[in-house]
Amino acid sequence: MEDGKKISNFIWDFIDEELAQGIRDNVYTRFPPEPNGYLHIGHAKAIYINFTTAQKYNGKTNLRFDDTNPAKEDTEFVESIQQDIKWLGYNWNKLCFGSDYFHQTYLYAIELIKKGLAYVDDLTAEDIKNYRGTLVTQGIESPYRNRGVEENLELFTQMKEGKFADGEKVLRAKIDMNSPNVVLRDPVIYRILHAYHHNTKDEWCIYPLYDFAHPIQDAIEGVTYSLCSLEFENNRPLYDWVLNNLDDFKKVRPRQIEFARLNLENTVMSKRFLKRLIDEGIADGWDDPRLPTLCGLRRRGVSPDAIRNFCEAIGISKSNSEVEFALFEHMIRDDLKPKANRVMAVLDPVKVVITNYEKDKIEYLPISNNQDNEELGERMVPFGKELYIEREDFMEVPPSKYHRLYPGNEVRLMGAYFIKCENVIKDNDGNIIQINCTYDEKTKNGLGFTERKVKGTIHWVEATTCEKFKANLYEQLLLDDDGTDKDYMERINPQSLKEVTAYCEPCLKDANAGEVFQFVRNGYFAVDSKASEQGMPVFNRTVSLKSSYKVSQ
């Protein structure tokens, strides 16, 4: 995916071919979310595909809210969806609504009726279902199938005028009740719904169904490639049928191409499930940092770049697959690596006293903010006689290959001095409450000391100046699939959120909401945009750091 290597996928191959053969000369795509929920990482893949496909060919992409069903939509989502797409870094050419075309769509339905290709059916929903047949048996034609054009026109007009109750009649396309593709067995294309629509208010009481409305919307907007997910493959013949039978669209029709939607390990994207998590209080809203929603990921500290890079890395294909979460984490770290300031914070503290360091003295040591990006500058970090280090960075009886602190061993305090453990103090229960060390002044950071080396470098924080802030440590919300087909609710990870107190360098007091830091050796942490207050940030762990350390016996 770098330099010379061209990215290839079946969609772009297909477009290249059509362009080469002169079948068309432009590329126009659309992203058509239904405004009934928040966007998640799965949508991000669809957004990525639609927008980058257009970009690649100097084409355009429309954002079109698919609002043909008034019962399910909410204006709240119309706002949030736009925000999320912009946040991801994409700009649409036109902002449209499926409802913008209600009148035209209605006229096209009449065209079909006049051509004898659509009829009003009085059958009940249940009968329509029964008459449709099954996957292995033929369908039966409705007794109303052969009504005359005039009668159909009259009835359809009455439907529009509100003469009938919901469900009393529908308009159906007259295709083939014997088609092996059930989608083609005279699909319903208009239903009666006396419902308030967020855009058209009470203007309509009949609404087109997706299969009829979508191809028309695409065609009206000049969309050339209607990219959607695999489950619409069976609907493509109907998509084509609609356009083929409408005079306006006979010539150059948009082409529907289906790709596999994203499945991410230990992640569920279903709206139903996400909503349940929120309703039952397992998640604290659509932007809970453990959720795969774009607003959740944003609050978690994941950047749009990381998401786009991820989408590029997973590729586009037609095979149902499940991507390992590790790939996503890699993209998150890879993105944050040069951007985030690296600071020290201790999440599970144990006190260290440097016995030969002057009492009450505090010295300020310059430490680079990011060794891999010197442009980020440096900061002064207070150092003193009493410090906190990570509990797991000390062991009284170390296993082999343990490079951290243990009695008699010397380690480097990052950015400061070498210290050597002399002894420990325990409480009555045998818990270590203090580690006494001595330091060597000659080993101070920056002095170029090379007389001896240490195997380990650990992070620390000065005890009297450090700040205590809340940190949320996240893990996967769902436990690994054990192959027993458990309900998702049974896979909820009880450890998905662990709240701890982080002992932080004083500089973190000024952290701004949304800012992401690397807590050295602990991971990347983002300042929560909701819970943080001025001078009192709350940190969300975006992702931990990799570690090749394995505890040996």
Next chain:
RNA sequence: AGGGGCAUGGCCAAGUCGGUAAGGCAACGGACUUUGACUCCGUAAUUCGUAGGUUCGAGUCCUGCUGCCCCUGCCA
């Protein structure tokens, strides 16, 4: 009377007119290292679901078989 798709190392995924298996992630070695991070080197498919066939030669063409996904909303 079923139809439509998909099968390439642990996970994604490229594979042009058939010419002798890209890349990323993960894993494992090793080097480097003031993050056991990063970086850097190195390692795995005689083999492309399977059985045959065509061919000098097949992941790529043909046939059969198997497995998985989607379709019987007046949802999208």
